[in-house]
Amino acid sequence: MTLRVQILKEKYSQSLGLPFKELLPETAIKQVISELKIKYKKRLFDPLITLWAFLSQVLDTDKTCHNAVSKIIAHLAESEVEIPSTDTSAYCQPRARLPEKLLEKLFNFSAQSLEEKVTTEYLWCGRNVKIIDGSTVSMPDTVENQKEYPQPSTQKE
Known part of the structure; x- marks a missing residue:
């Protein structure tokens, strides 16, 4: 990883609140939600807050839901909104519903x-350079995930 990328990753993973709110604007998220016809209730953990927290969670060294909820609480402390409980289920449930x-x-x-x-x-x-880095993604080994993303034939079950 280049030094610049490492610095940005550390900056956003260590910041309080929801730094992706600045990088991924609310208008862009709402436009995509509208295009996909996603229906949701206006609650604290709407797709906007949930998505910003999830992106922060993925980059953070502490990838726990508790840490993600702490970042949401830090974000809400700036506004005059009732601070939610530190219970993670109110965040984890809508996070699981975020459509791929x-x-x-x-x-x-x-x-x-x-x-x-x-x-x-x-x-x-004068040309664009395309780079493939071979990054991987980790997810639970469930029957549904195995159907959608089967293991490579070279990998043991």
Whole structure:
């Protein structure tokens, strides 16, 4: 990982509150929610708060739900909103309901937004460079996940 990426990761993982609120604007999330026709009730842990907390949780060295809820509480302390309980179930349940399609569309939105900001000075010989880093994702080994994302044939069951 480059030094710049490492610095940004540390900055956002150690920040109080929900730093992704600045990076992934509410308007973009609401637009994708509208496009996907996602219905939700206006509660504290709506898709906006849940998504921002989830992204912070993924990057943080302490990936616990308790830490994610603490970041939500820190975010809410800035406004005049009733501070929720530290019980994690109120966050974990809506996090589990975040549609994969929402995350995919927001990833594409972020990539497109970044692409639009690239000027010729950042190109290599006037060209875009595409890099594949081979990152992996970890998820629970459930029957549903095995159907959707089967193991490679070279891997033991």
